[in-house]
Amino acid sequence: MRKSLVWMTGCLGFALMVPLAMANAWNMPVGVTDVSREIHSLHMIIFWICVVIGVVVFGVMFYSLFRFRRSQGAKASNFHENTTVEVIWTAVPLLILVGMAIPATATLKKMYDASDAELDIMITGQQWRWRYEYLGEDVAFNSNMSTPRAQIQGDEPRGEHYLLEVDEPLVLPVNRKVRFLMTADDVIHSWWVPDLAVKQDTIPGFINENWVRINEPGIYRGQCTELCGMDHGFMPIVVEALEEEEFDAWLAERKEAAEQEAMGVDREWELEELMERGEAVYGSICASCHQAEGQGAPPAFPALADNQQLIDDLDWHLDKILNGVSGSAMPAFRGTLNPVEIAAVTTWTRNAWGNDTGDAVQPAEIAERLSD
Amino acid sequence: MAPKLPPHHPLEQSTSAVAGGQASAHHSPPRGIMRWLLTTNHKEIGSLYLIFSLVMFFIGGIFALVVRAELFQPGLQLVQPEFFNQMTTMHGLIMVFGAVMPAFTGLANWMIPLQVGAPDMALPRLNNFSFWLLPVAFALLLSTMLMPGGGPNFGWTFYAPLSTTYAPPSTTFFILSLHIAGISSILGAINIVATILNMRAPGMRLMDMPLFVWTWLITAFLLIAVMPVLAGVITMMLMDINFGTSFFNAAGGGDPVLFQHLFWFFGHPEVYIMILPAFGIVSAIIPTFARKRLFGYASMVYATASIAVLSFLVWAHHMFVVGLPLVAELFFMYTTMLIAVPTGVKVFNWITTLFRGSITFEPPMLFALAFVVLFTIGGFSGLMLAIAPADFQYHDTYFVVAHFHYVLVPGAVFAIMAGVYYWLPKWTGHYPNVKLSQWHFWLSVIGVNLTFFPMHFSGLAGMPRRIPDYALQFADFNLVSSLGALLFGASQLVFVAVVILCVRGGEKAPAKAWEGAEDLEWSVPSPAPLHTFDTPPNFRPHEH
Known part of the structure; x- marks a missing residue:
């Protein structure tokens, strides 16, 4: 009777775990690359090994607890040593582990082979956005979370992809080996897309390498997984995998747009034009620290609105934007923004929120400073 | 100073140190807060x-x-x-x-x-x-x-x-x-x-x-x-x-x-610092309430020592995704997997101690048994995390949070509570209230599992740790975890009540408070007087 009770409980527990393990939202995704499939199967193998060991070990334990209760008159025996069983239960787990280590080693070797990539992408983590550069293609952009703050505060209903949506996704081709070169500008971040089974820390001063070859077109979402400060929870990743021809067309279009932008450096810009562009740049780059109304969050993030030094001294202002402030969270933007963007955002911050300097900083002026 | 002990014995030095302590005890001991600020007594400091x-x-x-x-x-x-x-x-x-x-x-x-x-x-x-x-x-x-x-x-x-x-x-x-x-x-x-x-x-x-x-x-x-x-x-x-x-x-x-x-x-040995003494407590409690000597004493000692040595060789398994070279990944994966062997030996020994014992379920035993089961579950997820390729998916997600809370809360913390229930009669001279202790135990076990088990799922489904807000598909798991945490937290108030009641009164405990307990602490009266073993006890080891 008692034995059957133990067996029933064991089987019930086992039966419950099967649907749990199968249901997708409860488990690691299988993913859309060969590597992600291999990782998923390693995960399932080790999971089932643990389940089997667990059933045996806990089975014996609960059997003993039921069978050898003193209330049922159990008398204790006297044995307390047996070298043979000690050797067995040292050796058997060792063999299981060796059996597990072999496929794990093979998969790991594959994950580390980033050779023969057809496309190189530089991924840079910044507080709190990702920057993607298609190396050798002159295409680069920032990718910010696009979920409105009102949804986070609960003032608006939350969308389907709440916190997992961006203004510009990373666009990749399917069936091509893409190499990621990964670094960070400020603190350590970590770039993770579960469906691609790529998780790699991006570390200032280091360039890490990883790669992916996506098998199916689609949209794949992930998040930063290394605590990187205040908005760590709000720097999602969206990868859009396109068919090869579609990808080539997209890349060509982006290259053309980049050339257009480069030509904009030479012409004279109107104040309104600069303000319009600057507001967009400010919203995507600066507002996460200096806040939407330029009020900042002192002492870490100084206010820009009504900042007398900023209003009085254009040189000082440009120096901070171009070169950053060492020892603080303010990065140097000379490498990550183009002259038009820098001119526009400088103009915006010099005229918004009652700063009203009337300055229209020209892209050509910035380009000249950058070439010094 | 009075060494009436056999010559060339290590105790010689320490006896004189204690004699020094007693000399100062001729002055009346300080009272009130000063007593606690100045105490040098191991029981008071404990x-x-x-x-x-x-x-x-x-x-x-x-x-x-x-x-x-x-x-x-x-x-x-x-x-x-x-x-x-x-x-x-x-x-x-x-x-x-x-x-x-x-x-x-x-x-x-x-x-x-x-x-x-x-x-x-x-x-x-x-x-x-x-x-x-x-x-x-x-x-x-x-x-x-x-x-x-x-x-x-x-x-x-x-x-x-x-x-x-x-x-x-x-x-x-x-x-x-x-x-x-x-x-x-x-x-x-x-x-x-x-x-x-x-x-x-x-x-x-x-x-x-x-x-x-x-x-x-x-x-x-x-x-x-x-x-x-x-x-x-x-x-x-x-x-x-x-x-x-x-x-x-x-x-x-x-x-x-x-x-x-x-x-x-530092950090990896540190996590073993938080679990090895727990192994020691459980290894005292299980034999006591199974009324049977601990199975494989020597192998327990060797297993503990090997875990300690291995703990210096596994640190980079916390860093599988920082971009270590392949050789380093393999080395740390293998050494980490090895830890499962001595840890397994310990669990097998505890269970074999239970086998053909004469088992009762007093509060310390309940916590010790829950420790064995739930710590082992934490060990299983630890083994999964050791598989470096899979760790690229697990790392820094709630799966890791689930893992280390299983080894730390129903692991280390339950063992501490087991130890407290086990030794409270020695400290206070009273048994802790059984009914309240059982309430504390069952509420804690349910609370701890409601809190941490769903975290395995939210982690595998892709929820990173240390985020203040999350995507909608993780909502159900988080709701359950939060309710469980509230239950677990509230049930610790029961623990405080048990301890306070036990200090103030309760069923009187004899020197040997648990019938199956064997170690030296059970040879001094309960509650243990401020000074014990002023003269060394007669110690007779078990026959090996």
């Missing part, structure tokens, strides 16, 4: 440690409940991300350094002299000093939350450069408080080693010691080995923040990854 750790357990627990309350549903409701990060950080720091470690040191202070038949710790004044450093350290740590810019907000692992260049100004005080806590740990560990190696009752060989003593001896060596590494790494942070060095600042030629290597070279 109680101080335990009370301190209980207070910290509640402070850290309240921080955890703030975190769980914010994560109760999607969106930001109660706190802003800045404060949320301070809560997760302080929860971790307080629980690790303020609750679990001092609780084990408190148990060591109380029980090691009683278990080896010594009159006190080897270095009683140092013992007083190492305790009183702790309130200073944690008052300082907690005060950082009131400083401009707030307290530590970079996680209990405080990875540079988030904890240096980008840290709030209070970080210097955080470093100082950790230094003080570290000194306290090192001094406590030295004292424990000195006591165990020099003050055992005549005739007690190392291989006759109770396993709690053995596991603490090994733990103390781990502490002495790694706390200076922690001190080194936080000193480098201090220099980076205040004196213009660039140990971890890439812009100055430094190396942020070096921080992680140093931190985890």
Whole structure:
């Protein structure tokens, strides 16, 4: 009777775990690359090994607890040593582990082979956005979370992809080996897309390498997984995998747009034009620290609105934007923004929120400073 | 001074030390607060440690409940991300350094002299000093939350450069408080080693010691080995923040990854520091209530020692995704998997001890059995995490949070509670109230599993750790976790009630409070008088 009770409980527990393990939202995704499939199967193998060991070990334990209760008159025996069983239960787990280590080693070797990539992408983590550069293609952009703050505060209903949506996704081709070169500008971040089974820390001063070859077109979402400060929870990743021809067309279009932008450096810009562009740049780059109304969050993030030094001294202002402030969270933007963007955002911050300097900083002026 | 002992015995020195202590006892002992400030008695200091750790357990627990309350549903409701990060950080720091470690040191202070038949710790004044450093350290740590810019907000692992260049100004005080806590740990560990190696009752060989003593001896060596590494790494942070060095600042030629290597070279042995004494407690309780000697005593000692040695060789398994070379990944994967072997041996030994015993289920036994089951579940997820390729998916998700909470809460914390229930009759002379203890046990077991089991699923489904808000598909798991956490937190109030009631009264306990208990502490009266083993006991080892 008692034995059957133990067996029933064991089987019930086992039966419950099967649907749990199968249901997708409860488990690691299988993913859309060969590597992600291999990782998923390693995960399932080790999971089932643990389940089997667990059933045996806990089975014996609960059997003993039921069978050898003193209330049922159990008398204790006297044995307390047996070298043979000690050797067995040292050796058997060792063999299981060796059996597990072999496929794990093979998969790991594959994950580390980033050779023969057809496309190189530089991924840079910044507080709190990702920057993607298609190396050798002159295409680069920032990718910010696009979920409105009102949804986070609960003032608006939350969308389907709440916190997992961006203004510009990373666009990749399917069936091509893409190499990621990964670094960070400020603190350590970590770039993770579960469906691609790529998780790699991006570390200032280091360039890490990883790669992916996506098998199916689609949209794949992930998040930063290394605590990187205040908005760590709000720097999602969206990868859009396109068919090869579609990808080539997209890349060509982006290259053309980049050339257009480069030509904009030479012409004279109107104040309104600069303000319009600057507001967009400010919203995507600066507002996460200096806040939407330029009020900042002192002492870490100084206010820009009504900042007398900023209003009085254009040189000082440009120096901070171009070169950053060492020892603080303010990065140097000379490498990550183009002259038009820098001119526009400088103009915006010099005229918004009652700063009203009337300055229209020209892209050509910035380009000249950058070439010094 | 009166050495009536056989010549050439290690006890000679310690007896004279105790005689010195008794000489000063001719003056009337100080009363009130001064008694506790100046005490050099191992039992009083042990109680101080335990009370301190209980207070910290509640402070850290309240921080955890703030975190769980914010994560109760999607969106930001109660706190802003800045404060949320301070809560997760302080929860971790307080629980690790303020609750679990001092609780084990408190148990060591109380029980090691009683278990080896010594009159006190080897270095009683140092013992007083190492305790009183702790309130200073944690008052300082907690005060950082009131400083401009707030307290530590970079996680209990405080990875540079988030904890240096980008840290709030209070970080210097955080470093100082950790230094003080570290000194306290090192001094406590030295004292424990000195006591165990020099003050055992005549005739007690190392291989006759109770396993709690053995596991603490090994733990103390781990502490002495790694706390200076922690001190080194936080000193480098201090220099980076205040004196213009660039140990971890890439812009100055430094190396942020070096921080992680140093931190985890301390941090991995540190997690075994928090579990080895738990093994010792469980190895005392299971034989007592199975009324059968511990199976495989010697293999338990060797397994503990191998875990300790391996703990120095596995640190980079916390760093599988920082971009280590392939060879390093393989090395750390293999060594980490190896840890499963001695850990498995321990679990098998406990279960074989139960087999053909004569088992009863008093409160300490309930907690010890829950420890075996739930710690093993934490061990299983640990084995999964050891598989480096799979760790690329698990790393820094709630799967990891589930894993380490399973080994720390129903692992270390349950073992501490088991130890408290086991030794309360010795400390107070009363048995803890059985009904209330059972309520505490069952509420805790249900609460702990409701809190941490769903985290396996949210982690596998893709929820990163340390985020104040999450995507909608994780909502159900988080709701369950938050309710479980509330239940677990509330049920600890029952524990406090049990302890207070037990101090004030209850069923009287005899010297040997549990019929199956064998070690030396059960040969002194209950409650244990302030001074025990003024003359060494007659120790007769088990036949091997």
